Amino acid sequence: MSSAIPKVGFVSLGCPKATVDSEHILTRLRAEGYLISDSYQDSDLVIVNTCGFIDSAVEESLDAIGEALTENGKVIVTGCLGAKGDVVRQAHPKVLAVTGPHATDEVMAVVHQHLPKPHDPLSDLVPAQGIRLTPKHYAYVKISEGCNHSCTFCIIPSLRGDLVSRPVGEVMQEAQSLVNAGVKELLVISQDTSAYGVDMKYRTGFWNGRPLRTRLTELAAALGKLGVWVRLHYVYPYPHVDEVIPLMAQGKILPYLDIPFQHANQRILKLMKRPGDSENVLARIKQWREICPELTLRSTFIVGFPGETEEEFEELLDFIEEAQLDRVGAFAYSPVEGAAANELPDHIPPEVQQERLARLMLLQEEISEERLKRKIGKTLTVLVDEVDEEGAIARSSADAPEIDGLVYIEDGQQLKVGDFVEVRITDSDTHDLWAEVA
Numbered sequence: 140m141s142s143a144i145p146k147v148g149f150v151s152l153g154c155p156k157a158t159v160d161s162e163h164i165l166t167r168l169r170a171e172g173y174l175i176s177d178s179y180q181d182s183d184l185v186i187v188n189t190c191g192f193i194d195s196a197v198e199e200s201l202d203a204i205g206e207a208l209t210e211n212g213k214v215i216v217t218g219c220l221g222a223k224g225d226v227v228r229q230a231h232p233k234v235l236a237v238t239g240p241h242a243t244d245e246v247m248a249v250v251h252q253h254l255p256k257p258h259d260p261l262s263d264l265v266p267a268q269g270i271r272l273t274p275k276h277y278a279y280v281k282i283s284e285g286c287n288h289s290c291t292f293c294i295i296p297s298l299r300g301d302l303v304s305r306p307v308g309e310v311m312q313e314a315q316s317l318v319n320a321g322v323k324e325l326l327v328i329s330q331d332t333s334a335y336g337v338d339m340k341y342r343t344g345f346w347n348g349r350p351l352r353t354r355l356t357e358l359a360a361a362l363g364k365l366g367v368w369v370r371l372h373y374v375y376p377y378p379h380v381d382e383v384i385p386l387m388a389q390g391k392i393l394p395y396l397d398i399p400f401q402h403a404n405q406r407i408l409k410l411m412k413r414p415g416d417s418e419n420v421l422a423r424i425k426q427w428r429e430i431c432p433e434l435t436l437r438s439t440f441i442v443g444f445p446g447e448t449e450e451e452f453e454e455l456l457d458f459i460e461e462a463q464l465d466r467v468g469a470f471a472y473s474p475v476e477g478a479a480a481n482e483l484p485d486h487i488p489p490e491v492q493q494e495r496l497a498r499l500m501l502l503q504e505e506i507s508e509e510r511l512k513r514k515i516g517k518t519l520t521v522l523v524d525e526v527d528e529e530g531a532i533a534r535s536s537a538d539a540p541e542i543d544g545l546v547y548i549e550d551g552q553q554l555k556v557g558d559f560v561e562v563r564i565t566d567s568d569t570h571d572l573w574a575e576v577a
Contacts, residue, residue, distance in 0.1 A: 179206075188217050191220035217239070251315075321557065323367050360391060369393060374397060403457070421461055522558075560577075
């Protein structure tokens, strides 16, 4: 870079709408501390906002890109011409990236990648990765807000609105910034992670100068290239969830799925306004495990939902026995102000709810204990969360922070928080594992 403060050159072509797009990008650049240069030679890179309306405008835009490449060499292309397929790349394959119009976030993501603003702890108000409440070695990445479902026990849509997905380039830039800051595990969250991009009709965004669909599978694959653990939470069981299992089998993302099934009986699921086909779910779980034997499945269930009979509850127990889920959370149904389920008849007495909850958790404890016992003698990669004079506490790929089990490393006093370590499992109980450094 030619100076301590990075400088960006800018060429703006086209109509007033394109001018507004240019203004938005320039505003973001200045707000983030970049300087705007009026010469190619004094710029660290150049952004060309193009027009593609008529042939002469296309020619003018391609000429401007060519001039910028000749004079500077580092060029980001945005605007209407960028939306016309591979026209730009066919003419100028050396450009850093190509985006369409109205793409401020995508353009800034490319700028951050190729011309990161140096972090100055004396003048910058926040660290490069932003303010985080989690430890330095893991972070949550929220990919959308709101929810399009109308589950009768939930009021999230009335609180947070319908689904609004974040631009995929913005998500990837945040993830990259976190990794650059030392984060070792990205926990992907939203109210409905598998619906990511539905509201945008899976619109194509840009990352690394290449097109990337706003969709769970494509996002997971891209995150898997960052070289850290990627864990998926709150995945609604849509059919396309099957597509992420091969990514897990290939080691690109963690073999871990957090899917809130909520129940197994079709009538209760219908009352909840959840999809209901437990036989299909069991078949899919079997298929997932055939593709990825190391897969860890976590789920949550509601017991004592209004109208739940003893037979329907026992059907839920049979499902849990058959599914052999690794991690299960359960809670007794409780009315939430504003939830539609409050109006359903036949609310279950609290003492019956608690009795059913205890039976479910007892069954799951037996399943969990047996599944963890199979890991004794195996070597696992774990991520260290704590270290003291008694050893280290870590998590495996099967353990999300604060909700799943732990791996206690009794000879881990010399390890460091945030280390990836190979350990051999020596013992287990209902929820946790014990290990020694391999």
